[in-house]
Amino acid sequence: MKKRVFLSAVTAAAMMLSCGSFTAFAAEADTATTSEETAETASYSAETIIGVWEGSYVGNTGGSNDTLVERTILFSVDQCDEKGTFSGIANISSSENERYFFKGSFDFQTGGFKLKGTDWIINVNGWGFSEFNGNYDPEEKTITGLLADNKEKTFTIKKASDECIDYSIDISKVSRNWYGEYDGYWDDDIVRRNIKFSITEITDNGEIKGTGIISPSDKADAQFAVDGSYYFKGNIDEKSGKIYIKGNEWIERPNNFDFAVFNGIITDGTIDGYTEKGIWKMESTDVLKGDLNFDNLLTVADLVALQKYLLNNNDFNKSLFYYADMNDDEKVNAFDLILLRQAVANKPNP
Secondary structure, eight states: OOEEEOOOOHHHHHHHHHHSSSSOOOOOOOOOOOOOHHHHHSSSOOOHHHHEEEEEEEEEOOOOTOEEEEEEEEEEEEEEEEETTTEEEOTTTTTTTTTEEEEEETTTTTTTEEEEEEEEEEETTTTOOOOEEEEEETTTTTTEEEEEEEEEEEEEEEEEESSSSOOOOOOGGSSSSEEEEEEEETTTTTEEEEEEEEEEETTTTTTTEEEOOOOOOOOOOOOOGGOOEEEEEEOOTTTOOEEEEEEEEEEEEEEOOOOOEEEEEETEEEEEEOOOSSSSEEEEEOOOOSSSSSSOOOOOHHHHHHHHHHTOOOOHHHHHHHHHHHSSSOSSHHHHHHHHHHHHHOOOOO
């Protein structure tokens, strides 16, 4: 706001007499500071804070034996406006699969710094957000301070790069077929299972639909072996690469199963994430006809699975039907077994 200073008649006369000749002047003096002048007096700018900051902080372990522990963290500040309001993505590098969006403020005059998470991208441990408050040291290019909830929780981060990290992905290029494994459960037991996802629809805003197929894993006891399939819905976040999937309708439901929730991050053809019970890992893949146990290989195990079906004349798993129908005649019979035997013999496996 402009300050208006009114001069008395006496003061005005004195000013005129002090000049060698008559000088016109305004009785109302303008003492406002322009934006250009403010910028000149600012010590820092948006370029100071934009980039990658790495360091450590003291957080809580959580649980009944809660203690303080040091963790490493990386803040990638990707934008900052003229007022010092910034945002970006944080990655807690000392703990797998902990990443979140944050916002903060940076004082261009004093170097004061505040940052707090706004939304988890992936949060295996169910942590909350702490607020980071500190000050910038221009000589060391570091920011040090405290977390707002505890004076014993310190942090120090140092600028590692003036370029932020691009976590974004191109939704149009996301693979439609994925195979891998996840941790599910059987009563109180955590059970490793194979999983295959086929994405049938991806919208421009990242909403997805598709089918998921569950199959037994050789890492689990045989008593937990189940087959099943379902339709799913979910979404992919273009900026962070996060993928979320949850079943919404069973095709074949094994043993009154409930739908697992899958949260993960897509990076260069892989997905790393978690379910409610543990890990979720996948790789992009082409559709592999004859792969009936979803290990992304054609082996004798696939032949055995198809032979058992043909010999026992069992109802074939609907979700496996497409993979077993080697000649695409909408039937599964001895001709498919012959073609699968040939494919296993000729397929180079690692």
